[in-house]
Structures are given as C-alpha cells and as structure tokens.
Amino acid sequence: MGSFFKITEGIVAVSRSLADGRRQIVGIHPPGDCVGYLEINGNYLFQGEALTDVGACAFDRRKFDLFALRNPDVAASVSETLASRLEKAGHQMTVIGQFKAIERVADFLSKIEKLYGARGLPTKPLTLHIRRGEIADHLGLTIETVSRCFSKLKKRNVIALIESDSVVLLDPERLAEIGQVEQ
Amino acid sequence: MGSFFKITEGIVAVSRSLADGRRQIVGIHPPGDCVGYLEINGNYLFQGEALTDVGACAFDRRKFDLFALRNPDVAASVSETLASRLEKAGHQMTVIGQFKAIERVADFLSKIEKLYGARGLPTKPLTLHIRRGEIADHLGLTIETVSRCFSKLKKRNVIALIESDSVVLLDPERLAEIGQVEQ
DNA sequence: CGTTAGATTGAGGGGATTCAAAATTGGTGG
DNA sequence: CCACCAATTTTGAATCCCCTCAATCTAACG
Numbered sequence: 001m002g003s004f005f006k007i008t009e010g011i012v013a014v015s016r017s018l019a020d021g022r023r024q025i026v027g028i029h030p031p032g033d034c035v036g037y038l039e040i041n042g043n044y045l046f047q048g049e050a051l052t053d054v055g056a057c058a059f060d061r062r063k064f065d066l067f068a069l070r071n072p073d074v075a076a077s078v079s080e081t082l083a084s085r086l087e088k089a090g091h092q093m094t095v096i097g098q099f100k101a102i103e104r105v106a107d108f109l110s111k112i113e114k115l116y117g118a119r120g121l122p123t124k125p126l127t128l129h130i131r132r133g134e135i136a137d138h139l140g141l142t143i144e145t146v147s148r149c150f151s152k153l154k155k156r157n158v159i160a161l162i163e164s165d166s167v168v169l170l171d172p173e174r175l176a177e178i179g180q181v182e183q
Numbered sequence: 184m185g186s187f188f189k190i191t192e193g194i195v196a197v198s199r200s201l202a203d204g205r206r207q208i209v210g211i212h213p214p215g216d217c218v219g220y221l222e223i224n225g226n227y228l229f230q231g232e233a234l235t236d237v238g239a240c241a242f243d244r245r246k247f248d249l250f251a252l253r254n255p256d257v258a259a260s261v262s263e264t265l266a267s268r269l270e271k272a273g274h275q276m277t278v279i280g281q282f283k284a285i286e287r288v289a290d291f292l293s294k295i296e297k298l299y300g301a302r303g304l305p306t307k308p309l310t311l312h313i314r315r316g317e318i319a320d321h322l323g324l325t326i327e328t329v330s331r332c333f334s335k336l337k338k339r340n341v342i343a344l345i346e347s348d349s350v351v352l353l354d355p356e357r358l359a360e361i362g363q364v365e366q
Numbered sequence: 367c368g369t370t371a372g373a374t375t376g377a378g379g380g381g382a383t384t385c386a387a388a389a390t391t392g393g394t395g396g
Numbered sequence: 397c398c399a400c401c402a403a404t405t406t407t408g409a410a411t412c413c414c415c416t417c418a419a420t421c422t423a424a425c426g
Contacts, residue, residue, distance in 0.1 A: 016277045018363060024277035038266055038273075045270050068259070075258040076251070082265035083221055087228050089272035094199045094207035096280045097323030101382065132405065140280030145382055147406055164391070164405060180201060284414070315373065325415060330374055347373055347422085 003058045004036040010054035011129040014046045015137065025138035026089070028112070028130065030119045034081070037061075051129050096140045099180070104139040105149035107179030109159065113169055125168045132164075153178075186241045187219040193237035194312040197229045198320065208321035209272070211295070211313065213302045217264070220244075235312050279323045282363070287322040288332035290362030292342065296352055308351045315347075336361075 012035050014027040026046060029035055038045040039061070068075040095107050109126075117123045128135075136146045153159045158175050160168040169175055195218050200206040209229060212218055221228040222244070251258040278290050292309075300306045311318075315326045315333075322329065336342045341358050343351040352358055 014273075016273055018277070018281060022281040024273075024280045026273040026276050038270055046273060065259070068262075069255040072252040072255060072258060075255060075262065076248070078262050079251075079258065079265060082262060082269060086265060086269055086272060087221055089269060089276065090197075090199055090207075090209040090229060093209050093272065093276055093279060094201070096276060097207045097320075098201065098205040137280075142383060143405080144384085144407085148382095151406070326373080327375085327416085328414060331414095334374070 002042055002061050004034055004039075004061055004064070005048075005056040005058050006034045007031050008055040008057055010050060010052040012054055012056075013049045013051050013130070013134060013138075015049060016046050023137050024140070025134060026092070027085075028115070028138065030116060030121060032119050051134065101139075101141055101145050102149045102152060103179055104141065105135070105146060105179075106153065106158075106175050108135060108139060109153075109167065109169065110172070110176050110179050113172070123169075125162045125166045127166045129165070185225055185244050187217055187222075187244055187247070188231075188239040188241050189217045190214050191238040191240055193233060193235040195237055195239075196232045196234050196313070196317060196321075198232060199229050206320050207323070208317060209275070210268075211298070211321065213299060213304060215302050234317065284322075284324055284328050285332045285335060286362055287324065288318070288329060288362075289336065289341075289358050291318060291322060292336075292350065292352065293355070293359050293362045296355070306352075308345045308349045310349050312348070 007029055008031055010031070012029045012033075013025045014029065014035055015023050015025040017023040027035075028051075035048050035056075036044060068078060095104055099107065112128060112130075113123050113126055116126065121127075130138075132143045132146050132150075135141075136143045139146065150159070150161065153175070154161055156174075158169075158171045158178070160170055162168060190212055191214055193214070195212045195216075196208045197210040197212065197218055198206050198208040210218075211234075218231050218239075219227060251261060278287055282290065295311060295313075296306050296309055299309065304310075313321075315329050318324075319326045319329045324332075333342070333344065336358070337344055339357075341352075341354045341361070343353055345351060
C-alpha cells in the first residue's frame, strides 16, 4: 500500500471484480507501464494480477507526489499518461458497448499486437500471455464465445494458431477492418 | 480548437461515433465539469453534444498548460481530476461489460441522481436531461431495451415516471441493489 | 385538429450464453 | 520418450436475453 509500480518485466492485468464473481479487466499492461497509481487513502481502486512472472519497480506514492510538485515536467508527464489512459478507456468502452463479439476479438488482437510491438515484445508469432478467460473478461464475453471467434478468424485465414497462447496475424489489415480499428 | 471548456450551465454528453452510425456516450457532464480537454494537436478525441442549452467558459489550452507548469497545485488538481475520470471509466466499463440490461439502467439512475445531487441539481423529481436513445448509447443497449427496463422498474415500484424525462426514485436502496452500486 | 418526435409495447429472430462433452495442451514422473 | 493427469480450449446443442422490426401511444406544437 502507498506505492505504485512501474513494470519492468511481464504482463499485468488491471481489473475490477463484483461480489458474484464477475469481473472486468480494464487494462492490460506490458513492461514500461505503471500500475497501482489509482488509490484513495491507501486503498487501490482496482485489482492487479500478474499474467506472467512480473518484475516491477515500486515508487512511494507520497514521495513521488511531492517530487512532482517540485518538478512541473514530471507533473505534466503524469497528466499526459493519465490522459492517454482515459482515451484508451473511452475506446475500450466503445468496443464493449457497441461491437459484436468477433469485432471485439479482432480489435483486441490488433491492439495487443500494436501494444506489444511498441514495447519490443515479439509479434511474429504473437504470444498473448493472456488466456481465453481473461480475454473474455476484458471484452465482456464468455470463454466459449472468444474461442469460437478465434476459430472463425482461423477459418477465414485471418489468423493462425501456433499454440493456444500464440497467434500469427496472417492478414492484419483484414483484422483491423473487422475490428474497425482506425489506422 | 485549442480550447477546453468548463460547463457553467446545462448537460453535455461526450461520445465517440463509428463510421456506421453506432456511438458510445462515454461521459455525461453537469455544470462544474470540464470537457474538451483530451486532444492531440488541435483535434479533439471525442465529440461533445449539448443535451440541453449549455453555458460554458472557454480556456485556451496552451495558456492553461503554461499556467499549470508554474502552479504545481493546479497541475496536481488536473491529475486528480483525470484520475477520478479514469476510475469512473473503469466502473462504466464494468457496467457495460458485465451487467445485464436492467442492472445497467438501475446503475445509471443511481449514478445520475448522485451526480446531479452533488451539483445541486433537483433530484425530486429527477430530471434526466437525456433521452432514451442517449441512455441506450451510454449503456450499450437499444432504445427499446432501455424503455422496457424503465417499465419493469416502474412495475416493481422502484421508480415512478412523471414525464418521460422526469423520474422519481421511490426506492433508491432497491435501485442501488439492482445496480450493484456500492455505497 | 393534424403533425411530428419520442416513448412504449408486442412479436419474432438472432447472437451470445449456458450447460455439457470432447479435444488439446502442458506438466510430471516412470 | 511416452504414459498419465490436470488444466485449458474447442465444439455442440439448447436456452435466453437483447435486438430488430413494426405498430401504438403520448405529448408538444403550429
């Protein structure tokens, strides 16, 4: 408590769970991202789960905030990061609220490739580091529906499955089209 | 362009539209909130729509950012606001991704009452200032489904409809229960 | 009083879920 | 290397919830 973390290794899912077990994964974070920043007097507002082995650098929140007060450029950078997260959140809301199942899965794959690619993680093949159940909870679907969508995309030769966790995007443009991702 | 706005009067919906007409309303903002803050070199990332007549105070983004660089407390306040928005976005994502239709509508009504109440807008009765279609686009449902949920809640004596735009929350606790809202 | 926009209600269909079973994968030890 | 087991994924069938299409109703306005 009282700390936030910059991920140095591995993938982290940030989520929110309901009393009855349903959960929503609101963010997936590769190395470079910070998590655990949102808290109210020591209570984190979301859960974090390590999807792989994770290495992270802990920062004391209070000290960091004091530091930011004296370093305007740091404060500006925090705002920028938060703003960028907020934009992504708005997009994800649109995906969950308006997209059909296959559109959501296509969007997810496109975005994961972009995300991992930007951090230098391998994308050919693309190792997801996230299981069907977690993809489902991220997209507001069920495991079975996600699996069926993978099968459909495979049958259409848009993707190929190496292992269940490892995908090759055979036709990224088609995928982006299905996922309505603007380039 | 180049400005953001603090709402002084009326209600604003912030949304994102797809090529085929589908849209997601990602935020509803009463007086006191700022909108139009998220932009990238002059292009707003979301649309804003006035749901009522709106009065607002425009701030030049560049000047404001410079001002914030010299006033750490202002910068901190911006971060706080963004963080709070991000939290709300995470909640809304959970609502859209995991809740059933009636749970979404109940959650919406609970939240709107809280939101308007906090800004001194009348809540007895509660004037929504937002039509069925907009509620639908906010919750990832259709007009008809939203209307049916209103009817169900009315039949269960949880709410009463004065006009289509004006509601009385007869049993707020029950409503919060259905909407799974934590107090 | 007719018109129009928005809301409600009904009937039918479809996409995602649920429940269940089979197949695949991954890990462990012989 | 393979057999065996648990965990995960895939696939199938049936159900359900929400959507779509359509008609009706209501309220506001000229």
